Amino acid sequence: MRFASRMECLQDKALLNAMELTETEDMISFSAGFPSSETYPVADIKEAFVQVLDHEGEEALSYCSTSGFGKLRELIAKRMYDKFGLDYKTGEVVITSGSQQALDMSSMLFINKGDVVLFETPSYLGAVNALKAYEAELVALPTDREGLILDSLKQALDQYGDRVKLIYVIPDFQNPTGRSWSAERRKQFVDFIADYDIPVIEDAAYSELSFEDKLEKPLSYYDKKGQVVYVGTFSKTFCPGLRVAWLCAKEQLMEKFLILKNAADLSSSAIAQRQMAYYLSHYDLDAHIKKITSLYLERRNLMMEVIDREFPKEVGYVIPKGGLFIWLELPEGKDSRELLKRALAEKVAFIPGGSFYPSGVKNNELRLNFSNMKGEEIIKGMTILGHLTREYLAE
Amino acid sequence: MRFASRMECLQDKALLNAMELTETEDMISFSAGFPSSETYPVADIKEAFVQVLDHEGEEALSYCSTSGFGKLRELIAKRMYDKFGLDYKTGEVVITSGSQQALDMSSMLFINKGDVVLFETPSYLGAVNALKAYEAELVALPTDREGLILDSLKQALDQYGDRVKLIYVIPDFQNPTGRSWSAERRKQFVDFIADYDIPVIEDAAYSELSFEDKLEKPLSYYDKKGQVVYVGTFSKTFCPGLRVAWLCAKEQLMEKFLILKNAADLSSSAIAQRQMAYYLSHYDLDAHIKKITSLYLERRNLMMEVIDREFPKEVGYVIPKGGLFIWLELPEGKDSRELLKRALAEKVAFIPGGSFYPSGVKNNELRLNFSNMKGEEIIKGMTILGHLTREYLAE
Known part of the structure; x- marks a missing residue:
């Protein structure tokens, strides 16, 4: 049977495998970017x-409109204004089935085969997959500790010119590195890119998972042109099993996103959206987020302690101030896939850094998730990983 | 801003509008293909x-694996075997977010820009949209009362040759015509198409909504090559608000579908899937389907009665033996969009037939949904529509 040419771009199953590794019962897995399931407010x-079922059961079990449940969109718009000063109207919010779908829709809207997308590197695998499914040419841009390096951005724009159709970034507690852009760099980036007619996808999946009281202003906050498309989700701050996320865009863009949402799956689950709206109206999501970020901070600290104690000093890292991930750098020439092979034999999993490079590969890094494993598992798993790393680096 | 070229293909908002029309409170709407919401077993x-939340709350609120909740896939595989003799293994079932997503994934897997897709005509708008989003060239094939006309199919295959990448059909209680293929035509079609290396999407959204005791065997039942991809859903037999549907394909194809599902939205809602699995295990879905098909049969009969009484004799129809729709044909030269304009002014809505023609247009037909309105609304709305039709045809 003959398949679309896109299938040749989509051979990377790293994310699928990450999920599968984590599903093995006796594995200590630092692989997947899952929140800690014991924090879900199940009751x-x-x-x-x-x-919802008692009072609006029929509506909750019916089709929802393509843009999503109005009340939920209103609550999200208000929440984004209160938290981040973002000024989106209800009509500028569409509910998506997880933020992955928002990335899929963004690729669909902007990308023809062979178009160039500029990317922070390393970056989120799911976005890489979504873009590869539309046969984008992914061009990696280097970052420093402040964020995307603007000189490199300018150079890429000069080099690829009109072929550049999209820029994808995660300014807060980035996946996989855990790093955030400085406020200064955000402003500079938005100022700079305003001279180009290129949309920017701002993936804000981790933005609220800060270990400090202050939240950075999103890129969208500085955007006066309607050039930034903002993608948010409840998957990391609440729970991923409902698949409720959102995309914000100014009116003209939103019209097009709705056509694509309709073609993709008609609409998202009405009951999940109404449940979420009920929760936001009757409970305190901010208190819940405070609870989970305290827990994740504890786990991050524990992980850092074991790293400092058990890992060789040549292993580099930046302490993340939020989010779900720690990014480790082995010395040049070492390969984290080799380390993974040994770790799996001892029932410890992580994701080798090479998976996060959309083009070109750097293999001496690894991503560790600290949100999803309990304290004792972090100590046990990281101690094993420390010993294995020590052995491997000594070879 | 520059958009992907696909956006030029996606101007048809008929389906979006159908949903919006139905949301107006005082409208008697025969537009959308919704089940009757008062039948949902809310309790x-x-x-x-x-x-589910009491006993498996954490799992239900976590990410699900890309293929879907194993227990649900197993129950679906068993159900399809029991009902239709379909022999799919659990591993050959992937859960999708509504059957619309299954159509989107199928387009994604097989279609490059400009590829030809063969279609029954008229056909389902959502499938048209999903395929247009990948810039397929849609080639309409005529049908008769037995199903797709094989001579026309052969002619199209001769004409378009290697450019044909996919065939899309709805053999049971088709949307929009309500017609079903005969058993004989099903066998002939599968025999015939087995000589070609072209996948067939069998959309079985309405298959279980039969007003007779016997269910026809699906195309997949006759398929020995793994050429038919079967798409099923709980949206019409149960409720659409959960967004739980499924796609069945033989192993090699399934591998590719999973890569696309992962890129599209990672996975479908864990809690919706577990709820569905619980329902299937503890309640009697068949009894529920029997209940709703009895109701729909009553409503179909009522609608036919009003048509026979109030509509001019020149209006043609075939009495549907299941599903959700009646298809009316006005005399040649009349335009159902004109009729719709007048109907909307009197708060009655339907979908003009032209919307269901992926290429070329025939404007003298209309689709009426009979499942979604209560008896008195059917009488009132159809009486108004009958009078308007009489007036319009007399002009």
């Missing part, structure tokens, strides 16, 4: 489902 | 949600 969610 | 579904 409150149950109550919300019961209330 | 049983609530109980299922409560049980």
Whole structure:
């Protein structure tokens, strides 16, 4: 049978495998970017489902409109204004089935085969997959500790010119590195890119998972042109099993996104959206986020402690100030895939860094998730990994 | 801003509008293909949600694997075997977010820009949209009362040759005509197409909504080559608000579908899938389907009665033996869009037939949904529509 040419671009199953590794019961897995499931407010969610089914059961089990449940979109718009100063109207919010779908729709809207997408590197595998499915040419841009390096961005824009159709970035607690852009760099980036007619996808999946009280202003906050498309989700701050996320764009763009959402799956689940709206109206999501970020901070600290104690000093890292990930750098010439092979034999999993490079490959890094494993598992798994790393680097 | 070229193909908002028309409170709408929401077993579904959250809450709120919840896939495979004799293994079933997503994934897998897709005509708008989003060239094939006309199929295959990448059909209670293929035509079609290396999407959205006891065997039942991809859904037999549907394909194809599902939205909602699995295990879906098909049969009969009484005799129809739709044909030269304009002014909605022609247009037909409106609304709305039709045809 003959397949579309896109299938040749989509051979990378790293993300699929990451999920599968984590599903093995006896594995200590630092692979997947999952929140900690024991934090899910199961009883409150149950109550919300019961209330929704008792009072609006028929509507909750029917098709929802393509843009999503109005009340939820309104609550999200308000919440983004309160938290980040973002000024989106309800009509500028569309509910998506996870933020992955928002990335898929963004690729679909902007990308023809062979178009260039500029990417922070390393970056999120799911976005890489979504873009590869539309046969984008992914061009990696280097970052420093402040964010995307603007000189490199300018150079890429000069080099690829009109072929550049999209820029994809994660300014907060980036996946996989855990790093955030500085406020200064955000402003500079938006100022700079305003001279180009190129849309920017701002993936804000981790933005609220800060270990500090202050949240950075999103790129969208500085955007006066309607050039930035903002993607948010409840998967990391609440729970991923509902598949409720959102995409914000100014009116003209939103019209097009709705056509694509309709073609993709008609609409997202009405009951999941109504449950979420009920929860946001009757419970305190911010208190919940405070609870989970405290837990993740503890786990991050524990992981850093074991790294400092058990890992060789040549292993580099930046301490993340939020999010779900720690990014380790082995000395040049070492390969984290080799380390993974040995770790799996001892029932410890992580994702080798090479998977996060959309083009070109750098193999001496690795991503560790610290949100999803309990304290004792972090100590045990990281101690094993430390010993294995020590052995491997000594070879 | 510059958009992908696909956006030029996707101007048809008929389906979006159909949903919006139905949302107007005082409209008697025969537009959308919705099940009757008062039939949803709200209390049983609530109980299922409560049980799932009480006993497997953390798992239900976590990410699901890309292929879907194993238990649900197993139950679906068994159900399809019991009902239709279909022999799919659990591993050959992937859960999708509504059958629209299965159509999107199928387009994605097989279609490059400009590839030809053969279509029954008229046909389902959502499939048209999914295929247009990948810039397929849609070639309409005529049908008769037995199903797709094989001579026309052969002619199209001769004419378009290697450019034909996919065939899309709805053999049972087709949307929009309500017609079903005969058993004989099904066998002939599968025999015939087995000589070609072209995949067939069998959309079985309405297959179980039969007003007779016997269910026809699907095309997949006759398929020995693994050429037919079967798409099923709970949206019409149960409720659409959960967005739980499925796609079946033989192993080699399934591998590719999973890569695309992963790129599209990672996975479908874990809680919706577990709720569905609980319902299937603890309640009697067949009894529920029997209940709703009895109701739909009553409503179909009522609608036919009003048509026979109030509509001019020149209006043609075939009495549907299942599904959700009646298809009316006005005399040649008349335009159902004109009729719709007048109907909307009197708060009655339907979908003009032209919307269901992927290429070329025939404007003298219309689709009426009979499942979604209560008896008195059917009488009132159809009486108004009958008078308007009489007036219009007399001009």
